[in-house]
Amino acid sequence: MRALLLKRLLQLVAVSWGVGTLTFFLMRALPGDMAYRIAASRYGMDAVDNRAADMVRAELGLDQSAWSAYWQWFTDLLSWNLGNSLVSGAPVTEQIWHMLGHSVLLALAGILLSILIAVPLGLASAFKGGWLDRVLLTISTALRAVPVFVIGLLAVIMFALEWNLLPVAGFGTPAHLVLPALTLALSLAAISNRVVHTEARRVFGSSFFEFARMKGLSPSQAFMRHGARNIAVPVVAFLGIQLITVVEGVVMIESLFSWPGIGHGLAHAIFARDIPLIQGAALMMGVLFVVMNTLVDIACHYLDPRGGQLS
Amino acid sequence: MSISLTTTQKSGAALLLLLIVYAVFGPMLQEGDAATQNLSHIMTAPNSEFWLGTDHFGRNMWIRLADALQLSLMMAGLCVLTSAIIGVSAGVLAATRGRWLDRGLDAIVTMILALPGLVLVLIFAAIVPGSFWMLYVAISLIQWIEYFRVSRAITQRLTHSPEVQSSKLMGFGQWYIFRRHYWPAIAPQLFTIAAFGAANAILMMASLGFVYVGIQPPLAELGLMIVEHFPYYSDAPWLLAQPLILLALVVLACQLMGRGRTQ
Numbered sequence: 223m224r225a226l227l228l229k230r231l232l233q234l235v236a237v238s239w240g241v242g243t244l245t246f247f248l249m250r251a252l253p254g255d256m257a258y259r260i261a262a263s264r265y266g267m268d269a270v271d272n273r274a275a276d277m278v279r280a281e282l283g284l285d286q287s288a289w290s291a292y293w294q295w296f297t298d299l300l301s302w303n304l305g306n307s308l309v310s311g312a313p314v315t316e317q318i319w320h321m322l323g324h325s326v327l328l329a330l331a332g333i334l335l336s337i338l339i340a341v342p343l344g345l346a347s348a349f350k351g352g353w354l355d356r357v358l359l360t361i362s363t364a365l366r367a368v369p370v371f372v373i374g375l376l377a378v379i380m381f382a383l384e385w386n387l388l389p390v391a392g393f394g395t396p397a398h399l400v401l402p403a404l405t406l407a408l409s410l411a412a413i414s415n416r417v418v419h420t421e422a423r424r425v426f427g428s429s430f431f432e433f434a435r436m437k438g439l440s441p442s443q444a445f446m447r448h449g450a451r452n453i454a455v456p457v458v459a460f461l462g463i464q465l466i467t468v469v470e471g472v473v474m475i476e477s478l479f480s481w482p483g484i485g486h487g488l489a490h491a492i493f494a495r496d497i498p499l500i501q502g503a504a505l506m507m508g509v510l511f512v513v514m515n516t517l518v519d520i521a522c523h524y525l526d527p528r529g530g531q532l533s
Numbered sequence: 534m535s536i537s538l539t540t541t542q543k544s545g546a547a548l549l550l551l552l553i554v555y556a557v558f559g560p561m562l563q564e565g566d567a568a569t570q571n572l573s574h575i576m577t578a579p580n581s582e583f584w585l586g587t588d589h590f591g592r593n594m595w596i597r598l599a600d601a602l603q604l605s606l607m608m609a610g611l612c613v614l615t616s617a618i619i620g621v622s623a624g625v626l627a628a629t630r631g632r633w634l635d636r637g638l639d640a641i642v643t644m645i646l647a648l649p650g651l652v653l654v655l656i657f658a659a660i661v662p663g664s665f666w667m668l669y670v671a672i673s674l675i676q677w678i679e680y681f682r683v684s685r686a687i688t689q690r691l692t693h694s695p696e697v698q699s700s701k702l703m704g705f706g707q708w709y710i711f712r713r714h715y716w717p718a719i720a721p722q723l724f725t726i727a728a729f730g731a732a733n734a735i736l737m738m739a740s741l742g743f744v745y746v747g748i749q750p751p752l753a754e755l756g757l758m759i760v761e762h763f764p765y766y767s768d769a770p771w772l773l774a775q776p777l778i779l780l781a782l783v784v785l786a787c788q789l790m791g792r793g794r795t796q
Contacts, residue, residue, distance in 0.1 A: 367785035470651040
């Protein structure tokens with residue numbers, strides 16, 4: 223267990239360095255004059271002239287060479303100083319923390335909701351089979367064939383525009399969370415309900431489960447004692463695989479619903495060429511991704527203490 | 534390698550073929566092009582002159598959708614081809630050549646995988662906004678990993694097997710061993726990866742178009758069309774439905790093709 227955590231930690235360091243360096247060089251390679259773009263997003267398109275651009279350039283030290291800028295960035299990173307946003311001037315770390323809260327809220331709500339949808343449906347279709355199984359298979363296939371933003375769009379059209387039940391976009395009240403979380407949950411549950419189904423079928427058909435029934439346990443006892451945990455291990459492991467869907471889904475959903483999280487921030491930062499913010503957001507996503515993967519590893523370890531799959 | 538398709542795969546292939554035929558020959562059946570605006574004919578419902586109606590600038594939807602589909606299929610094809618070639622060669626080399634190459638490639642893979650694919654593509658798309666080729670590079674950069682892992686695992690298993698050992702002892706070259714032993718084992722696995730990879734490439738491009746950092750207007754692209762048509766949803770729902778349905782169909786076709794082999 224300790225070896226695993228140590229390995230993940232090393233991975234984390236290597237990954238943040240790699241990701242940071244990559245974004246840094248990619249951003250330096252952007253075409254066009256940075257000072258003009260930043261001045262434009264600060265003062266508005268019409269107010270930009272040579273003088274304003276020069277002022278921005280002098281203020282932010284944009285004329286220094288790429289190497290010295292990289293060195294400076296690297297030392298800053300070591301002291302967890304991600305710099306100030308080029309557009310708003312506020313510290314990036316502060317902005318990232320602010321956005322992170324919203325993203326985590328959305329991601330957790332989505333994952334939770336997806337579990338609430340996928341597990342009962344997967345179990346029910348495994349128990350019952352027949353038409354329920356076929357209907358779920360069709361819906362899952364259909365949902366998988368459309369990108370997550372299309373699910374979101376359809377949800378907006380149905381719940382917000384046609385039935386006027388929920389707000390279209392924005393945030394603030396709990397009602398604003400419903401549609402983004404539901405969108406994320408549906409895109410996750412489309413796949414995970416099939417995983418639950420397959421695993422449940424495997425367990426229900428296994429000899430140990432049959433034996434549990436044979437010795438006189440009621441169906442619910444057999445399920446709680448012998449079924450649940452055996453089904454849970456692969457399902458939780460699959461959650462880890464789905465993390466990438468979560469993060470990508472969060473990026474798209476936040477942009478669609480104007481949810482003030484990291485994905486939304488990243489898309490905006492790319493638009494405004496706000497290099498420190500892009501770096502910060504991408505870095506945070508990389509770090510978060512590794513951390514969440516570690517958490518899934520740990521969860522699997524506790525569910526299945528034999529520790530077979532931890533290496 | 535003999536190809537025997539399941540019914541699911543056959544229906545996927547048929548759907549894909551239909552879409553390819555539409556993308557290639559569709560524009561020839563109607564006059565005009567994807568960019569010509571006709572402001573006196575905006576948002577006309579499908580009729581005998583415009584088979585799929587016109588959009589908010591009066592552009593012919595039949596031709597625009599075919600163009601967008603062409604772009605998506607081209608992206609998918611290029612990405613699959615590139616990442617398969619790079620991935621398989623890197624995988625075989627990593628398993629057969631020295632340890633340092635294996636370690637190095639593994640480190641690169643770990644780094645790329647640490648960042649969710651879409652974020653990486655977003656950053657690449659930011660470098661040259663609206664560039665088809667940048668998206669192609671970024672998507673291929675993510676997708677080669679899957680081919681790499683599969684071919685590396687298979688090659689590693691085979692490289693100490695009796696048949697490869699005896700081939701080596703008999704003095705056959707690396708290329709011969711690859712052709713005779715590794716490739717026949719790797720090839721059947723590639724089909725599934727390629728089918729899902731194609732679907733992902735199409736989804737990725739549409740996603741970027743949707744957040745406005747992908748292909749730029751006035752080019753026709755499925756994701757971009759969806760976001761362009763959304764404001765006119767209440768006036769012309771069919772306009773929004775067309776790119777949505779087409780995108781779903783092409784992704785479904787790819788996914789159906791990949792189904793079956795995995796079971």
